[in-house]
Amino acid sequence: MIRLRPVARLCLLILLGGVGLAGAQSCSAPPAESGLSDAEKLYGFSLIWSEARYNFVYFDQVPEFDWDAAFKEYLPRVLQSKSTFEYYRVLQHMFARLEDGHTTVSPSPRLRSRVNVPPVILDDIEGKAVVVAVSSRLVERVPLGSEVLAVEGKDVETILSESLLPYISASTEHHRRQRAIAGDSAAMSGLLLHGAGELITVSLRSPDGSQDEVELKCDAWGRKDIDYVSVIPFTPVFPAVDANLSTRQLPGDVLYVYVNGFPQDAEGSFLKSFEKLKPELRRAQGVILDFRRNTGGHTLLGLEMMGHFIDEEREVLTVRARDHKSSYYAYAQNGGQYADTYGKIDALFDESVLKISPAEEERFLVPVAILIDHRTFSAAEDTLIAVRGLKRFTLVGRTTGGSSGIPLRIALPGGGNAGICSARHEPIEGPGFIGRGISPDVYVEPTIESIAAGRDLVLEEGLRVLTAQIQDK
Numbered sequence: 001m002i003r004l005r006p007v008a009r010l011c012l013l014i015l016l017g018g019v020g021l022a023g024a025q026s027c028s029a030p031p032a033e034s035g036l037s038d039a040e041k042l043y044g045f046s047l048i049w050s051e052a053r054y055n056f057v058y059f060d061q062v063p064e065f066d067w068d069a070a071f072k073e074y075l076p077r078v079l080q081s082k083s084t085f086e087y088y089r090v091l092q093h094m095f096a097r098l099e100d101g102h103t104t105v106s107p108s109p110r111l112r113s114r115v116n117v118p119p120v121i122l123d124d125i126e127g128k129a130v131v132v133a134v135s136s137r138l139v140e141r142v143p144l145g146s147e148v149l150a151v152e153g154k155d156v157e158t159i160l161s162e163s164l165l166p167y168i169s170a171s172t173e174h175h176r177r178q179r180a181i182a183g184d185s186a187a188m189s190g191l192l193l194h195g196a197g198e199l200i201t202v203s204l205r206s207p208d209g210s211q212d213e214v215e216l217k218c219d220a221w222g223r224k225d226i227d228y229v230s231v232i233p234f235t236p237v238f239p240a241v242d243a244n245l246s247t248r249q250l251p252g253d254v255l256y257v258y259v260n261g262f263p264q265d266a267e268g269s270f271l272k273s274f275e276k277l278k279p280e281l282r283r284a285q286g287v288i289l290d291f292r293r294n295t296g297g298h299t300l301l302g303l304e305m306m307g308h309f310i311d312e313e314r315e316v317l318t319v320r321a322r323d324h325k326s327s328y329y330a331y332a333q334n335g336g337q338y339a340d341t342y343g344k345i346d347a348l349f350d351e352s353v354l355k356i357s358p359a360e361e362e363r364f365l366v367p368v369a370i371l372i373d374h375r376t377f378s379a380a381e382d383t384l385i386a387v388r389g390l391k392r393f394t395l396v397g398r399t400t401g402g403s404s405g406i407p408l409r410i411a412l413p414g415g416g417n418a419g420i421c422s423a424r425h426e427p428i429e430g431p432g433f434i435g436r437g438i439s440p441d442v443y444v445e446p447t448i449e450s451i452a453a454g455r456d457l458v459l460e461e462g463l464r465v466l467t468a469q470i471q472d473k
Contacts, residue, residue: 035083040413045078045091048105048410048418055322055408057424058100061171061435065097084414085111085188091418092167092187099435100421101377101403104169106186108415115188116196118216119226122148122181124174124374125446129156129181129191131204132451133230141214143206144231145452150203151191164189171403171435178374178401185221194218207452231456232446233258233290245273247280252467255284256459262297262305262379270301274308278362281308286367286466292397292458296378296404299354306386307359309368309393314356316386320424321350353428356386367469369394369462372440377401384438385427392469395440396462402437 036044049071059067074094081087084107091105106112119135120142129148148156160180168189170176183190194200198218205211220226244260257277263270281287287309303316370384372395381400387393407419426432444461 035081036087036413038079041078041081041087042075044087044412044414045075048091048095048412048420049074051408051410051418052095052098052103052420054324055420055422056098056100056103057320057322057405057421058098058103058434062097062099070094070097084108087414088188088412088416089167091412092169095418096167096169098169099171100405101169101171101175101401102405102407102419102421104187104407104419105412106417106419107188110415112185112188114196115193116198116218116221117183117190117192117194118200118202118218119220119223119228120192120202120216121228121230122183122191123232123446124178124181125451126448128448130448130451132232132446133228135220136227136229138214138216139229141212142204142216143452144229144454145207145448147205147448148191148202149205149211152194152200153203156191159191164191170401172399172401172437174374174399174437175377175401175403182375192216192218207448231451231454232458233293244270245277247277249280250288250463252463252470253283253285254288254463254466254470255280255286256288256290258290259294259305259380261294262299262301262383264298264301270297271304274305281364282362284364284366285470286369287364288369288371288459288462288466290371290459291376291380291384292371292373293375294377294380295375295401296380299379299382299404302379302383303354303356303386304359306383307357308363309365310356310358310387310390311363311365312358314386315353315428316356317354317382317428318426319352319354320426321422323350354382365392367392367394367466367473369396369466371458371462372397372400372438373458374398374401374437376438378404381433381438382425385430385433388427388430388438394442394462394465394469395438396442396465397440397444397458399437399439400433402433402435404434 077090081090088107095103095105121133122129123132131146134142164180168176168179181191199215201213203213246258248256250256381404404425405421406423408422410418444458450457
């Protein structure tokens with residue numbers, strides 16, 4: 001059921017009266033496809049606007065953004081969109097202004113299948129779009145540490161500012177920029193994103209200072225036969241326990257564990273995979289957990305895993321949500337006792353507490369370094385909060401993405417979907433991280449020089465910290 005507020009009903013009457021404003025912002029698009037009807041466009045737009053109005057939990061983070069006024073602003077753009085892709089872009093632009101990494105719009109799988117990227121992985125290094133991984137077949141032409149200067153003749157900063165950043169949902173600017181540079185298949189965005197199978201011309205500055213243009217084919221997503229050369233892990237490049245966990249031994253009996261996410265399934269695969277690590281964990285004098293590419297999943301899995309490294313229970317987060325009582329809202333409208341609560345768009349009521357408990361079986365009470373980066377996000381951040389400030393734990397790297405919560409999923413016309421953050425996560429102790437990120441205990445930023453030299457500065461520092469702690473035991 002669509003619950004239109006009065007301003008929405010007014011705009012619907014304006015629509016039926018034939019009034020229109022400027023069209024949606026133009027953008028590069030996949031091959032043209034038949035669009036949606038005006039009724040479908042209006043339905044999807046009204047639905048996600050209304051659901052956000054009733055369920056979004058971070059309106060206080062964007063006090064200058066008037067959500068009622070946004071309906072009037074975006075309604076003409078929605079109706080004037082000329083394709084399904086352009087329609088989704090308009091919705092993405094509106095949701096991006098909520099500045100929340102869990103409040104998103106994703107085009108349909110059919111549309112997403114029509115775009116792709118070359119086998120080149122970029123990251124935001126020293127404020128530049130830098131190659132951090134590349135197919136072994138391309139590494140001579142696209143060396144690690146190369147800076148992307150332009151794509152199809154258009155300079156990087158122009159592409160970012162005009163075609164990418166305004167459409168990307170993120171809670172922090174560093175996470176928004178990282179997602180724009182690295183690419184996001186669900187959002188159909190990215191610096192190197194073009195039509196599937198297309199050849200694109202990319203201008204590069206190599207680490208030696210020379211500049212060149214290379215032609216790259218956009219066919220990497222979905223392939224499993226690409227052998228990547230990488231300094232910073234972005235997939236399990238070491239012996240993998242499963243798709244989310246892989247390990248290797250480091251000097252000084254330190255065990256490195258790459259933790260790609262906390263996926264939930266009916267079989268409990270993640271925790272079963274973690275069980276397989278226990279023989280290695282028993283031998284370890286210290287553990288490095290690499291969360292740099294961990295974009296989340298299920299918080300309770302992260303807490304259960306981390307319970308094997310702690311020795312006392314701890315309250316971690318409050319989880320708060322919106323509450324709806326129509327009669328209270330009516331009282332509030334009439335200046336009643338609920339005017340300061342139910343009468344406000346950012347009122348929050350329902351609350352629960354997440355705790356972390358020590359594992360009942362085996363625990364590994366050794367020094368732990370956790371490597372973090374701008375991509376560390378969502379449930380991974382919740383898990384970090386559980387051990388932030390504890391004596392044996394050290395966070396090393398760059399500030400995290402700064403977003404967590406539970407997205408309410410809504411199906412959209414054309415096969416896409418939207419997510420609206422419906423749960424507010426706030427730490428019991430220490431500063432909040434929504435809209436800020438979690439700061440490391442030891443800040444280490446990769447450099448173009450280190451990438452080109454094949455050095456992982458964050459991992460090196462994590463190992464140095466652990467080695468010192470082990471020697472001091």
